[in-house]
Amino acid sequence: MIPGLPTLTGASSAWLLLALKALAAMGFMTAANLVILYAS
Amino acid sequence: MPPEKRGGFAYWLDPVFLISLAAYIINRALIKPHLYYYSPLFHGHLDDTLTVPVALPIYLFVYRWIGFRPDDEPPRWWEIALHLAVWLVFFKWFGPVILHQGAYDPVDDWCIAGGGLVAWALWQWGRLTRLHQPGNKAA
Numbered sequence: 387m388i389p390g391l392p393t394l395t396g397a398s399s400a401w402l403l404l405a406l407k408a409l410a411a412m413g414f415m416t417a418a419n420l421v422i423l424y425a426s
Numbered sequence: 427m428p429p430e431k432r433g434g435f436a437y438w439l440d441p442v443f444l445i446s447l448a449a450y451i452i453n454r455a456l457i458k459p460h461l462y463y464y465s466p467l468f469h470g471h472l473d474d475t476l477t478v479p480v481a482l483p484i485y486l487f488v489y490r491w492i493g494f495r496p497d498d499e500p501p502r503w504w505e506i507a508l509h510l511a512v513w514l515v516f517f518k519w520f521g522p523v524i525l526h527q528g529a530y531d532p533v534d535d536w537c538i539a540g541g542g543l544v545a546w547a548l549w550q551w552g553r554l555t556r557l558h559q560p561g562n563k564a565a
Contacts, residue, residue, distance in 0.1 A: 407494040414488050415512065422481065423521045423528055426473060 433499030435549070437487040442548045446479035466533075474534045478542035482509055500549040506542045513538060 437443070450473065457468050482501055489495040514535055521528040547554070 407492055410492050411489050411494045414492075415485065418481070418485065418488075419513070419516045423517060423525070426528070 433497045435483075435486075435498045435500045437483045437490070437498075440483055440549075442479050442545055443483040446476045446545075450476045450480055470531065471533065471537045474537035475541035477513060477538050478506060478510065479545040479548075481513075482506065482542075482545070485509065500553075501546065503546055503550075506546050510539060510542050 453468055453472055461468060482505070486495055486501060486505065490498065517528060517538075518530045518534060522530045
């Protein structure tokens with residue numbers, strides 16, 4: 387817990403985790419697409 | 427999103443993936459370097475056709491590894507369609523127009539989509555045949 391920041395409830399932390407996973411998936415997709423584009 | 431063990435998709439051990447990867451490697455390492463003329467099939471269309479069966483299992487494995495994919499079911503139609511849409515925009519517009527990398531050929535779109543359709547049918551083969559068995563009320 388960081389002082390000054392609001393405490394995450396269980397539901398909002400689950401949504402935050404899902405958003406982080408989606409962000410990671412999109413980041414991987416972009417990087418992999420660039421690899422395919424320049425390798426082919 | 428709790429992870430589930432449901433489904434039997436093996437990702438990099440999937441036979442459709444392995445056969446498609448072997449075809450891609452054979453084409454890239456053995457066929458293309460020994461062609462003395464431009465072949466639309468071996469220099470372009472074959473690679474495009476293999477895009478979904480080769481790339482998608484790797485993408486889905488990474489999604490599964492980070493916990494974004496909740497189970498190990500074979501690739502669903504909407505997962506294939508979503509990636510097809512992204513790849514068509516990325517490889518056929520963003521690459522050639524913005525990054526000046528690659529070339530656009532309308533036939534490529536059909537090759538990528540056709541490869542995706544065949545791969546989907548192969549991945550869902552067991553389920554499709556089960557649904558059409560006589561006496562199956564789930565059909």
